[in-house]
Amino acid sequence: MGKSLIPPGGGDGGSEPVDLKTALEERYLAYALSTIMHRALPDVRDGLKPVHRRIVYSMSDMGLRANGGFKKSAKIVGEVMGNFHPHGDQAIYDALVRLAQDFAVRYPLVNGQGNFGNIDGDNAAAMRYTESKMTPVAELLLEGIDQDAVDFRTTYDEENQEPVVLPGAFPNLLANGATGIAVGMATSIPPHNAAELCDAALHLIKHPNATIEKLVDYVPGPDMPTGGVIVDSRDSIVEAYKTGRGGFRTRARWEKEDTGRGSYIIVVTEIPYQVQKSRLIEKIAELLIARKLPLLEDVRDESAEDVRLVLVPKSRSVDPDLLMESLFRLTDLESRFPLNLNVLSKGRVPKVMSLRDVxxxxxxxxxxxxxxxxxxxxxxxxxxxxxxxxxxxxxxxxxxxxxxxxxxxxxxxxxxxxxxxxxxxxxxxxxxxxxxxxxxxxxxxxxxxxxxxxxxxxxxxxxxxxxxxxxxxxxxxxxxxxxFGKDTELGRRRTGFAEAPEADLEAIQQAMIEKEPVTVVLSRKGWIRAMRGHMSDTSGLTFKEGDGLKLAFPAYTTDRIILFTTGGKFYTVGGDRLPGGRGHGEPVRIMIDMNNDQDIVSAFVHNPDGKLLLASTVGNGFVVSQSDITANTRKGKQVMNVKMPDEAKLCIAVEGDTVAVLGENRKMLIFPLEQLAEMSRGKGVRLQRYKDGGVADVRTFNKAEGLSWQDSAGRTHTKTMEELREWYGDRAQAGRTVPKGFPRSGRFSG
Incomplete structure (x- = not known):
């Protein structure tokens, strides 16, 4: 028999049954509140989380004034941990290190001596090697603390007293920012310029009901320790400050340096906030190796104390703006810092506040x-x-x-x-x-x-x-x-503002792809591949058993390939995304969401200035501009509306001013192209009238040049409009039987 789990003595040893759900809810709520109040969210009044407040107060207790001497960081961490903060020493030291990093904190609270890490992401030296003391900013936060300026509470061991909040003579919350993840809520506040915050506060004293728009005149946006350029519009910045939620797009600051003989390099001097320089360079190098940056030749890090990142273009003809736009899209040279002004209001209530409220x-x-x-x-x-x-x-x-x-x-x-x-x-x-x-x-x-x-x-x-x-x-x-005025070294604004240039999206897209010639091959069963180079002879191509060539055409990896299906949908696939020429390629259906009962009608290289004539089986059709057919998703774009059993059957490039349409009944009709409507989507109008059957082929041509077709032997025949007078009429007529010598296939191409 197994051992009994009931305690001896009838089980009444001071225990009582508790509902598990209730117990978990109570304990989790207590944990969540503790995390929100005492760990992750800063107090709106002094902008500090408890660990930072305890570090600063502890340094004050030890007499580490800004004009005094340094003390070992290990001693400071020991004081903080022993007297105020019963957590791990490494966690306390990491918090202290961050307060000393001028690339992480806009106005450092700790003056560090020794290795406190760098912008490349290298760690600080161990606490036994570094020394610290307060900065004038930290002294401002503490100003008046010995004059009953704030409330004190007992520490965790009830042996000491610690401040609930610091007097905060410096607008620290917005000046230094904060990030933190609590339970069910988070905070993210970028650093700002202290002089600008003081101006806004002085205005608020005179006009307590000032609008956010007016305050943004004083505080135009964040001021990151690492500089950079904010490329958001004023409207979006105002909206972010109004709601307390939003974000700021920051780009690296760069300049073009001439190297003689028309050549140049691009030098990046400031990178976005909280981006590790070494990781950024690794990412650019990875993209170079993967041939995703065809405009870039090389990247070098020539940084010393200041950031100096050198980007070498492929050739002197490369447009520097286009090169940088492609880099901004693919790398952290542009990054978005979120704004979530979620703070402890009056030290008690977590809520999202506006700039004015803060x-x-x-x-x-x-x-x-x-x-x-x-x-x-x-x-x-x-x-x-x-x-x-x-x-x-x-x-x-x-x-x-x-x-x-x-x-x-x-x-x-x-x-x-x-x-x-x-x-x-x-x-x-x-x-x-x-x-x-x-x-x-x-x-x-x-x-x-x-x-x-x-x-x-x-x-x-x-x-x-x-x-x-x-x-x-x-x-x-x-x-x-x-x-901390703008005329001081610490107070001058570091982050600038600019409008993001209106870039040509098409050009940027192409700038990210290595331009190489390929031949796109599509089989009858819908397998697609891109062979290297432009092939003039496709007879050597191999296919799966029972499959064969449907069409092949030259293209470049930078081209967009358009696919048109019997369901009347257009799909867009990048030339660089097509499978290579080894093997038989891949089924088109893997790349696009195409119905199983539909097939590919045609495939071609996208020409944004071109026009297409679409025709369905029953003989309906219309003209569509190629600028209206590109699809940005796998689902494609519905352009021709067809209902079963009718299907989209033909898609030809429009060249000329006249249309020749051929029915399965071998009757041909010629009419002016202007009788066909140009639409971006629809069913179309009747091209030719049939008693039974449907359309077989369509061709557009110039009236002055006449209509040409090829016979089965590959010979070209041309008829002038004079010779074709009896077939010329208006759209939707029945037409007449094709001229003598017309191919038996019933198509213009033999």
């Missing part, structure tokens, strides 16, 4: 910090004024005070009773140093007392006036703007 919450936080710091300073002034009041009493009655201290058993109580002092005043007098009893001290005390009284009045006036508070905040923000 700036307003930051301003509200700055106001609260100002009020709290002011009240803290006010309390300190009042305490000091109380002490100074006690000192003045002591100086005015110095001999009596000394006597009481020397002779009384409880001098404190005696002082309080004799001079009506408070406990604090009496304690301060007793703690006074003897050296403070010199003559000048009374003057100093009165001076300090008067000064503090004035300051107290100013602070009280500030706390009582909204206008004065916003005026003070405006001054603080303007100081930040001055410190």
């Amino acid at each position: 700036l307003l919450e930051w301003l509200d936080h700055r106001r609260e910090v100002l009020q709290r710091r002011s009240r803290h300073r006010l309390a300190a002034i009042e305490r000091r004024l109380e002490i100074l009041g006690g000192y003045l009493v002591a100086y005015l009655n110095i001999d009596e005070v000394i006597r009481i201290i020397r002779e009384e058993d409880d001098p404190k109580a005696e002082l309080m009773q004799r001079f009506e002092l408070t406990d604090l005043q009496a304690e301060s007098i007793l703690n006074m140093r003897l050296r403070s009893l010199r003559k000048l001290e009374e003057f100093e005390i009165r001076k300090e007392f008067d000064g503090l009284t004035v300051e107290k009045a100013e602070i009280e006036a500030l706390l009582a006036s909204d206008e004065k508070q916003w005026s003070t905040i405006s001054w603080e923000i303007s100081q930040v703007k001055k410190k």
